[in-house]
Amino acid sequence: MKSRTWTTGAVVLALAAAGGWWWSQRQAxxxxxxxxxxxxxxPLQVAVSASGTVNPVTQVSVGTQVSGQVRAVLVDFNSEVKAGQLIAEIDPQTFEYRVRSAQADVDAARAAVQIALANAASSRANVSRAQTELAEARRAHERNVSLVAQGFIAQSEADRTRAAVNAAQESLNALQALVGVSQAQIQSAQANVAQRESAHAQAQVDLSRTRITSPVDGIVIKRTVDKGQTVAASLQAPELFVIAQNLSDMRVDASIDEADVGRIRVGQKASFMVDAFPGQTFEGEVRQVRKAATNVSNVVTYVAVVGFSNATGKLLPGMTANVRIVTDSRTDxxxxxxxxxxxxxxxxxxxxxxxxxxxxxxxxxxxxxxxxxxxxxxxxxxxxxxxxxxxxxxxxxxxxxxxxxxxxxxxxxxxxxxxxxxxxxxxxxxxxxxx
Known part of the structure; x- marks a missing residue:
């Protein structure tokens, strides 16, 4: 019995030893x-990534300041234009009528000035005659007063000539007042002439505005008007064309997150890619960091303007650009x-x-x-x-x-x-x- 117990214990010890060895091997x-x-x-470069839009450095919106029907459109998309070149025309017939009507008003106003001048001259002549008559009445009255004193005529004659002097004086005063009225009429007529001339000049300006010209040298990148279309210039001039002044020198308006804008400086180097030319990188530099913020859905961004040369003309306005602005650089x-x-x-x-x-x-x-x-x-x-x-x-x-x-x-x-x-x-x- 004791021998069997020892045998069982030995087997248990052997199994325990084997299990320990297996566990240690598994852990190993x-x-x-x-x-x-x-x-x-x-080298190590630190950069800020952003997205933006390719735009011309300068683009001008051309509209109309007068209303009417478009009689001619002389340019189209991608047309090269020079400053002062006629690009569209509005029917000028109505405005030509207005110019002629304004000219007639000017002529009538000038004629009224001449009439007022003639009336003033007549009034001055009447005043001169009244002054002469008053002087004669005074001399006659003085003579009668002397004759009354000498007893040659009755006192009634002296009284009559005195009344004549008073009447002549009143007539002179009335005529002198008319001279003042005539001068006022002249000034009024002259002011009316100036007003009519101003209206005539405005009518001529409106007529000239029917000829729409390009304000700059450039390329037409947008046209929103066709021949026969009626345009209305009310509170705001309608946009007819957009002209890019120079497509060989362009910019990318990149939206920079407010967390990164503090690292952006003018003159920093930048590179960008566009979907139209995958794998090709274009180089530029930061020209401006605009201080006005844009808040969209509580996301605040600032615009960094990246200028670049587009001498080949490959890049076009409106393209989306993925911009990388180098804010710091280490060489070794x-x-x-x-x-x-x-x-x-x-x-x-x-x-x-x-x-x-x-x-x-x-x-x-x-x-x-x-x-x-x-x-x-x-x-x-x-x-x-x-x-x-x-x-x-x-x-x-x-x-x-x-x-x-x-x-x-x-x-x-x-x-x-x-x-x-x-x-x-x-x-x-x-x-x-x-x-």
Missing amino acids: QAEVQYRTAAIERG VLKVPNAALRVRVPGAQTAGADEAPADGAPAAPGRPGRLYLLDAQGQPTAQAVRLGVSDGVTTELLVSEQSPHAGALAEGSKVVTGVSVNAGPARTNGPRMSF
Whole structure:
């Protein structure tokens, strides 16, 4: 009985030992694998991406300031025009009638001035005669007064001549008042002439506006009018043509997110692509950053104007452009993939950060970050680092020559970018042992 007990115990111990060995082997097979990348040295560009629209630098909307029927359209899409060139004409018949009517009004007003001048001259002549008559009446009255004093005539004669003097004076006063009225009539007639001449000039201007001309040298990129169409110029002149002044020098109006606009400066280099020419990049530079914001669905953007040369004429107004504006550039820097800054390795050892600056010393440049370096045994070690600019794929690594970790953070050093676990072969069910 005792022998059988010892045998059973030995079997149990053997099975336990075998199970422990199998478990240790399975754990050994569950290997942790690290994806790595090398620290590189090279150029690094920081850019802001945006979308925009290709537009002419200068485009002019040509409309009409008078209403009427379009008698002729002399240009079409893509027509080259010169400043002052006739491009359309509105039927001038109504406006010619208005000019002739206004001219007749001017002639009538000028004739009224002549009549007023003649009336004024007549009034002045009447005043002169009245003055003569008053002088004669006064002399006659003075003679009669003298004769009355000498007793040659009665007092009644002197009274009669005095009445004649008074009547002549009143007549003179009335005629002098008429002279003033005549002068006022002259001024009124002259003012009427000026008013009629102004109306005539306006009628001539309206007549000239029936001839629609190009204000600039350029190319017609839009036409919205046809022969026979009636246009009405009321509160706002209708747009008939759009003329681009110069398609060899164009611009892209790029919408910049408010988070990026602080990095955009005039003179920065930019490149862009359009769907019409896939794979081809066009170069330009920032010419203006407009301060007026655009708010669409609570998304605030600003317009950056990117100028470029279009000497070949390949790019056309209205094309959609995908713009890349270079806001910063480095020529020879250490850089690591951004994935190496995002990865986390639990349980990794820490090599420590660069030494802290002494009191009063300036802080280390850049922002803090962390990398995982592989040691000689292939185990990861966490390393605190300082980071510079990033292009969205790689980030500048700031390493001081005096740093104790400069050797580990050199070009070619491997950094962990990802972690994967190999769980080993699946467990199989072996034969059961019976007791």
